[in-house]
Amino acid sequence: MTKSDYEEIMQLLCNRLNSLANSEVTITSETNIISELSIDSIKLLNLIMEIEDTFDISIPINALADVQTVHDLASLISRIKSNQ
Amino acid sequence: MNLLEKLDAAAAARKAMLPEGIGAFGVPIEEVYSATEARIGDRRVLLLGTNNYLGLSFSPKCIQAAHDALDAEGTGTTGSRMANGSYYGHRALEQEFADFYGYCAGIVFTTGYQANLGTISGLVGRGDTVLIDSDSHASIYDGCILSGAEIIRFKHNDIADMGKRLRRLGERTENTLIIVEGIYSMLGDQAPLTEIVNLKNRYNCTLLLDEAHSLGVLGETGQGLVEKTGLQKEVDFITGTFSKSLCSIGGFCVSNHPQLDQLRYISHPYIFTASPSPATIASARAALVLLREGKDLRKQLWLNSTQLYAHLKKTGYKLGPEPGPVIAAVLDSPKQALRIWQGLLENNIYVNLILPPAAPEGKSLIRCSVNAAHTTEQITYVGDTFAKLYQQQILNS
Known part of the structure; x- marks a missing residue:
């Protein structure tokens, strides 16, 4: 995975999470997706499906258990993408 | 907190x-x-909220069978089949389910929930993949989590999405278990089984069909979606429950793979639980006869x-x-x-x-x-x- 891959993923996540968030939080890599953005699990799973199609990957739902921050999610996506 | x-x-x-x-x-x-x-x-x-699809909960034949078993064998088995042994009724019902589907093997579990938990966690483990419908029942999700396999969801009844996810798996499809349901419990719709079987064969996966809500409801003799579609030879494992059309408590898995029997030695939800009581098994056996003839x-x-x-x-x-x-x-x-x-x-x-x-x-x-x-x-x-x-x-x- 290159730095630009990760940055591209981060940029996309920040844009999408901004449009879904119920709060006026400035989203950074360390933002906690559930507790700070008040995004419910259903919206999050729909977002995941959208991201999967964007990058043509499948994200196992058990891997999501370890995801807290935007950085965690971006790292997971880049890891899966680079393993394909 | x-x-x-x-x-x-x-x-x-x-x-x-x-x-x-x-x-x-x-x-x-x-x-x-x-x-x-x-x-x-x-x-x-x-x-109108009981899943009692055939209305058999007060069937005199089922009640009599349960009474007879209570009188003959008591209220409970007081332990697991591995430790306390298998009663005649457990073994008979397993054979009757296998015969019903025309398969070589059957296992009875203590609940329908455990049938999915025990079958899934016995079939797959770390390094394997399960591909499940997003509307799957909690027992399927929990079975997958217990197994330690990688869990991938596809959009509900969406064959194109399922195909896409199989393609993404590459060579891992050989170790992939696809899990779908005959009738989905939330919206009551049926899985597109013919298309699913086509994908299963194309990608060389294994297929488990949960007939919990379709047993007794679909097919000439009530086997479920597998009978309605005539795909008995294509489905690897079928699970189901006794708590809906059969008006009892328990669950089953049947298969034409003799390896199913191995689950008795590795599946914790089968091993570490009390076996079904004689009365629940007896009423399920009586109800299965009525279901087939129903x-x-x-x-x-x-x-x-x-x-x-x-x-x-x-x-x-x-x-x-x-x-x-x-x-x-x-x-x-x-x-x-x-x-x-x-x-x-x-x-x-x-x-x-x-x-x-x-x-x-x-x-x-x-x-x-x-x-x-x-x-x-x-x-x-x-x-x-x-x-x-x-x-x-x-x-x-």
Whole structure:
């Protein structure tokens, strides 16, 4: 995975999470997706499906258990993408 | 937040959704009169939330069989089959299920939940993949989590999405278990099994079909979706429950792979639990005979189901995509669903209320389960009451 891959993923996540968030939080890599953005699990799973199609990957739902921050999610996506 | 405070927070969230005094979850049933009627509080209500599809819960043959087993073998087995042994009834029912599907092997579990938990966690493990429908029952999700396999979901009944995910798996498809359901419990729709089998064969995967809601309901002899589609030879494993059409408690898995037997030695939900009681096994065996012979019951069930589905659709309710014994009205908000649910109970009709996150995609559902013992008049009354509440709902909104 290159730095630009990760940055591209981060940029996309920040844009999408901004449009879904119920709060006026400035989203950074360390933002906690559930507790700070008040995004419910259903919206999050729909977002995941959208991201999967964007990058043509499948994200196992058990891997999501370890995801807290935007950085965690971006790292997971880049890891899966680079393993394909 | 400590452990107890977390429970308090969950209780507060539940109370915020359900006003005081409304016990929609875990309704106290005071007396049961028949397969279609019971008493809730001081109301004699029509039961449309029981999954009792063939209406066999008061079948004299099943009751007699349970009585006989109680007299002959006592109230319980007091332990697991591995430690305490397998009773004649356990072994007989396993053979009867295998014969019913024309397969070589069958295993009985203590509950339907454990049938999925035990089968899935016995078949796959770390390094394997499970590909499941997003509307899968909790027992499937939990079985997958217990297994340690990688869990990938595809969009509900979406063959294109499923195909895409199989392609992405590459060589791992050989170690992939696809899991689908004959009839989905939330919206009552059926899996597109023919297309799923085509993908399964193309990618060389293994297929498990859960017939929990379709056993007794679909197919000439009631095997389920596998019989309706004639795909017995293509499905690797079938699971199901005794707690719906068979009106007992327990679950099963059947297969044409003799390796199924190995689950008895590796599957914790099979090994570390008390085996089904003699009475539950005996009533399930008696009900299985009635289910196989129950062509007329199925005919009546489908007449009742299509009648109610058509009535609700004509009224204007948003429903699942096809008629069947599970009929779900999809409401825009939990508040609307609660109003309809309360209105039905006030009119002496008991159905299931399903609120987010239990329902798929954040929907709120009023779910009816129709049965073969409902009369045409009862179904008409239910449809008319739904229509009356729909009109009130429109006036109030």
